Amino acid sequence: MDFMNLAMGMDPIGFSEETLMWRYRNPVEITFGTGALNALPKLIDGRRYALVTYPDPWFTSLAARLGELCGDPVLTVGDIAPNPDMRLLAEQSSRFGEAAAQADVIVALGGGSVIDSAKVFAAAPGRFAAVERYLKTGAGAEALTATAIIAIPTTAGTGSEVTSWATVWDTVFGKKYSLARPDLYPEHALVDPQLMLGKPRDLTISTGLDALSHALESLWNVNANPVSAQHAVGAAREILAVLPALANDLQNLELRTRMAQAALSAGLAFSNTRTAIAHSISYPLTLHYGVAHGIACSFTLPMVLRSVSDVGGLTRTGLAGIFGPDIARAADGLERFLHDLGVSTDSRSHGVQSDAWSRLILDAFDGERGQNFVGTKHALTQAAGLLAEAAAE
Numbered sequence: 001m002d003f004m005n006l007a008m009g010m011d012p013i014g015f016s017e018e019t020l021m022w023r024y025r026n027p028v029e030i031t032f033g034t035g036a037l038n039a040l041p042k043l044i045d046g047r048r049y050a051l052v053t054y055p056d057p058w059f060t061s062l063a064a065r066l067g068e069l070c071g072d073p074v075l076t077v078g079d080i081a082p083n084p085d086m087r088l089l090a091e092q093s094s095r096f097g098e099a100a101a102q103a104d105v106i107v108a109l110g111g112g113s114v115i116d117s118a119k120v121f122a123a124a125p126g127r128f129a130a131v132e133r134y135l136k137t138g139a140g141a142e143a144l145t146a147t148a149i150i151a152i153p154t155t156a157g158t159g160s161e162v163t164s165w166a167t168v169w170d171t172v173f174g175k176k177y178s179l180a181r182p183d184l185y186p187e188h189a190l191v192d193p194q195l196m197l198g199k200p201r202d203l204t205i206s207t208g209l210d211a212l213s214h215a216l217e218s219l220w221n222v223n224a225n226p227v228s229a230q231h232a233v234g235a236a237r238e239i240l241a242v243l244p245a246l247a248n249d250l251q252n253l254e255l256r257t258r259m260a261q262a263a264l265s266a267g268l269a270f271s272n273t274r275t276a277i278a279h280s281i282s283y284p285l286t287l288h289y290g291v292a293h294g295i296a297c298s299f300t301l302p303m304v305l306r307s308v309s310d311v312g313g314l315t316r317t318g319l320a321g322i323f324g325p326d327i328a329r330a331a332d333g334l335e336r337f338l339h340d341l342g343v344s345t346d347s348r349s350h351g352v353q354s355d356a357w358s359r360l361i362l363d364a365f366d367g368e369r370g371q372n373f374v375g376t377k378h379a380l381t382q383a384a385g386l387l388a389e390a391a392a393e
Contacts, residue, residue, distance in 0.1 A: 022225035022226065022227075023225065023272075024225055024227040024228060024272050025272065026162060026185070026268055026271050026272065027185050028161070028162045028185050028186055028187070028188065028189050029187065029188045029189070030162070030188070030189045030191065030264070031043075031188065031189070031190050031191070032191045032192075032260070032261065032264065033191075033192070033193075033257075034192065034193055034194045034253065034257065035192065035194065036190050036191060036192040037065075037069075037152065037190065037192045037194075037195065038069070039190060040066065040069055040070055040107070040150070040152070040190060041069050041070050043150055043188050043190065044070050044105060044107070044150070047104035047105045048073075048074050048102050048103055048104050048105075049070065049073050049074065049103060049104065049105045049106065049107050049150075050073055050074055050075040050076070050077070050096065050099060050103040050105075050106050050107070050121075051063060051066065051073040051075070051076045051077070051078070051106075051107050051109065052076075052077045052078075052080060052106055052107070052108045052109070052110070052114055052117055052118040052121065053076070053077075053078050053080065053108075053109040053110050053114055054078070054080050054110050054111075054113075054114060055078050055079045055080070059078070059109065059110065059154075060078070062109065062195070063076065063078065063109065066107065066109070070107075073103075073107070074099050074102040074103050075095070075096065075098070075099035075102070075103060077092050077095060077096055077117070077121070079092070080092075080110060080113055080114045080117050081113065082113050083113060083167075083169045083171075083286065083293070084113050084116055084117045084120065084166075084167070084168060084169060085168075085169050085170070085171050086128075086132065086168060086169070086170045086171075086172075087172070089117060089120050089128060089131075089168065090128040090129075090132070092117065092121070093120065093121055093124070093125070093126060093127070093128035093131070094126060094128070096121045096125055096126060097125045097126010097127065098126065103125075103147065104147075104148065105147065105148040105149070105150060105187075106118045106121060106122055106147055106148070106149045106150070107149075107150050107152065108149055108150070108151045108152065108186070109152045109154065110152075110153075110154050111153065111154055111155040111157070111158060111207070112153075112155070112157065112158025112159075112160045112167075115149075115151045115153065115158070115160035115161055115166075115186070116158075116160055116166035116167050116168070116179075117166070118149050118151070119149065119160075119165075119166035119179060119184045120166055120168065120179060121147070122145070122146055122147040122148075122149055122184060123144045123145065123146065123179060123181065123184060124143065124144050124145060125145065125147060127143070130143045130144060131144070131168075131179060134179070135168060135177040135178075135179060136177070141181075144181065146181070146183035146184060148186075148187045149184075149186040149187060150186060150187065150188045150190060151186040151188070151189050151190070152189075152190045152191075152192070152195070153189070153191060153195075153260075154195045154196060154199075155196060155199060155203065155204075155207040156193075156196055156204075156207055156208060156211060156256070156259040156260040156262070156263035156264075157206070157207025157208060157209075157210040157211045157263050157294060158207065158210060158211075158263075158267075159211065159214055159263060159264070159266055159267020159268075159270060159271065160267070161186055161189035161191065161264075161267065162185070162186070162189055162264065162267040162268055162271050163185070163267060163270070163271045164180060164181060164182050164183070164184045164185040164271070165178050165179060165180035165181070165184065165274075166178070166179045166184065167179075169286075169287065171287065174284075174287050174288060175287075176283040176286075176287060178368070189264075191260055191261075191264055193253060193256040193257040193259075193260040194253065194256075196256045196259075196260060197250070197251055197253060197256055198250055198251055199250065200250075201247055201250060202292075204243075204246060204247060204250060204259075205243065205247055205294070205341050205342070205343070206292045206293070206294030206295055207263070207294050208239060208243040208246070208247075208259060208263070208294070209243075209294045209295065209297075209298035209338075209341070209343065210293060210294035210297060210298065211235065211239055211259075211262060211263035211266040211267075212235075212236060212239045212240070212243075212266070212298060212301070213275070213278055213279065213294075213297040213298045213301060214232075214235075214266040214267065214269065214270040214275065215231075215232040215233075215235040215236040215239070215265075215266040215269055215270075216232070216236060216278075216301055216304075216305070216319075216322075217270060217273075217275040217276040217277075217278055217279060217297075217372075218231075218232045218266075218269040218270040218272075218273040218275070218276075219232050219233075219314070219315050219318040219319055220276055220277075220304065220308045220311065220315050220319075220373060220374050220375060221273040221274070221275075221276045221315075221372050221373070221374060222371075222372055222373070222374055223272065223273040223274065223372060224273055224314045224315065224318070224374075225272065225273075225314075226314070227272070228268075228269045228270070228271075228272045228273050229269070229314055229317070229318045231265045231266070231268045231269035232265075232266065232269035232270075232318060233318050233321040233322055234262070234265050235262045235263070235265035235266035235269060236262075236266070236322045237321075237322055238258060238259075238261070238262035238265075239259070239262045239263075239266070240322070240337065242255055242258045242259050242262065243259065243341070244337070244340060244341065246259055247341060273372065274368075274369065274372055275297075275369050275372065276369055276370070276372040276373040276374075277304055277364055277365070277369065277370050277372075277373040277375065277380065278297050278298070278300045278301055278304050279297045279369045280364035280365070280367040280368075280369040280370035280373075281296075281297075281300055281360060281361060281364040282296035282297035282300075283296075283367070284360055284363075285350060285352070285360075289350060289351045289352060290351075291350050291351070295343055295350070296350070298338065298343065299338060299343050299344065299345050299347075299350065300345070301334060301338070302331045302332070302334045302335040302338070302345055303331075303345070303380070303383045303384055304375070304380065304383070305319070305323075305327060305330060305331040305334060306327070306328065306331045306383040307375045307376075307379040307380040307382070307383035308327070308374065308375045308379070309327040309328060309331075310379070311374050311375060315374050357384070358381075358384070361380060361381060361384055362377065362381070365377050
């Protein structure tokens with residue numbers, strides 16, 4: 001489906017009575033473009049830095065390049081794993097603390113897991129127990145700190161380079177926490193699309209769909225405002241246009257650049273709204289069923305879109321700016337878009353049977369992200385039923 005043609009002629013996001021008073025804030029300075037990595041020495045500006053990154057050979061090689069550009073780091077935490085878990089973070093934080101007094105800034109080089117881990121280290125260098133206490137009880141904020149971070153994302157998806165929170169997983173007890181503090185915004189996001197060239201197809205699709213979810217989730221959101229909505233509409237339209245082509249042309253720098261910019265815009269959108277019901281549904285899918293985050297939070301998007309067809313205001317205006325006025329038709333098109341990328345919208349394809357799926361959807365409304373959702377439980381369960389019937393045909 002050509003979503004762009006459907007949306008042509010729609011009014012731009014603007015004033016309505018519902019948006020008479022609103023706020024938008026994002027303090028992250030951004031440097032974007034091919035070769036932007038070369039700006040890193042100027043951003044570090046002689047400060048001693050710690051490097052946080054992944055362990056695979058490509059990142060090891062890139063870390064060596066950073067050493068040539070900026071001098072050696074005082075410490076490298078180079079064993080970041082996907083979906084940062086409390087046990088590993090505690091051990092890494094201890095190592096980080098040994099050199100923390102020497103580091104003025106953290107350079108986070110990698111995807112969302114790297115940038116989120118860097119935020120954990122920044123919040124309490126060497127003292128993960130303080131972070132854990134804050135995550136579990138909300139107490140002890142006065143014991144947390146905020147080492148400066150320069151975020152260099154190497155995927156187009158998570159938006160962590162422009163947000164003030166980090167996702168922390170507790171796989172032993174099956175819980176997900178969000179470390180959210182205003183002083184954890186990176187001081188600078190350095191986005192170089194050249195670093196994203198050649199990323200695997202599955203990773204490109206998963207992170208791209210994560211960004212699409214961020215954009216849409218910031219629209220069906222009680223915290224939406226006209227500025228976040230402008231970012232969201234632009235991001236979603238671009239992702240819908242670019243991601244299928246990029247999935248089949250992974251070395252295309254122009255497409256990588258467009259995708260990186262769209263993911264950044266999605267990050268700027270949900271940096272002010274946070275996410276909503278699709279993400280709330282996604283967390284147990286990742287924890288208990290092993291579904292990659294970008295897939296877990298995106299395969300439900302057509303279902304959620306159907307459920308908000310009667311919602312008005314900024315949600316309606318923003319979605320119409322992406323998909324056009326016919327939401328039912330748009331949801332069908334979005335489902336085909338996902339299927340064409342190899343992503344099933346049937347929960348059973350992701351290992352979740354009907355009874356568990358119903359409970360998971362209902363429970364999602366109780367989560368913090370679920371409470372951001374503008375829709376209703378009745379409308380979403382109806383849409384889930386329609387989706388299940390369609391999947392069974």
